[in-house]
Amino acid sequence: MIHTWSKKIRFFTLVSAAFFLFSCSNVPNTIQIQPKISTEKNIPAINSNITWSLSSQDRRIAHYLIEISAGDGLATLVNESNSSRLIIQQTLNEQWVAQGLNLSPNNDYKIDVQLIKLLAKVKQSTYKHKINSEVVIKIQLKSNNKTFSKTFNSHTVSEAPLNADGVKISAQLNKQLSLLLTEIVIDPELNTKLQKF
Numbered sequence: 001m002i003h004t005w006s007k008k009i010r011f012f013t014l015v016s017a018a019f020f021l022f023s024c025s026n027v028p029n030t031i032q033i034q035p036k037i038s039t040e041k042n043i044p045a046i047n048s049n050i051t052w053s054l055s056s057q058d059r060r061i062a063h064y065l066i067e068i069s070a071g072d073g074l075a076t077l078v079n080e081s082n083s084s085r086l087i088i089q090q091t092l093n094e095q096w097v098a099q100g101l102n103l104s105p106n107n108d109y110k111i112d113v114q115l116i117k118l119l120a121k122v123k124q125s126t127y128k129h130k131i132n133s134e135v136v137i138k139i140q141l142k143s144n145n146k147t148f149s150k151t152f153n154s155h156t157v158s159e160a161p162l163n164a165d166g167v168k169i170s171a172q173l174n175k176q177l178s179l180l181l182t183e184i185v186i187d188p189e190l191n192t193k194l195q196k197f
Contacts (some may be wrong), residue, residue, distance in 0.1 A: 030081040031065055031170045033118070035088065035178040037095050041186050044099065048195040051102040056089040056113040066169050070124040078166060085115045088137065088181070095185050101194060109197060114138040116151070120173050122164045129164040132157050133173055135180050141193055148193050154180045
């Protein structure tokens with residue numbers, strides 16, 4: 001009787017381990033973020049005679065986008081296939097130009113976009129997973145001896161059955177980043193500073 005019970009436990013353990021390994025194989029090595037600023041929001045025009053130069057910095061501690069851990073084992077890391085910092089800078093550049101902001105390199109008025117955090121941490125257990133994702137972007141305006149800074153952040157926690165899927169985690173991170181970038185371009189305080197600094 002004990003021998004039969006032991007076989008069942010061993011079989012269950014092997015099936016669970018195989019299920020987890022199969023799910024990890026569905027996680028890509030790299031992903032590319034593709035944020036899209038929502039056109040559903042009322043995005044204001046920026047009317048200003050000021051011409052700004054736009055730059056960006058990557059200040060992240062972790063330069064990977066997804067970290068999947070399952071207790072005692074090593075974490076599976078999913079890296080970015082292209083620079084997230086440059087993609088964010090390009091997305092904001094295109095949107096601000098569409099809003100009417102004058103952008104040109106090497107001006108006295110400077111916009112510095114700082115990527116502080118862009119990471120989804122996944123805790124995987126046998127029958128469920130929990131995703132804790134955070135995006136933090138700091139916008140800094142500078143001219144002569146004037147400076148203005150504002151930090152925008154988004155933090156979400158979600159839980160789902162079974163194992164994490166890399167495509168779904170990537171889609172969630174893209175959506176979260178898109179919402180945060182939309183929040184940046186519609187922010188009244190920032191838009192006022194961009195018009196009159």
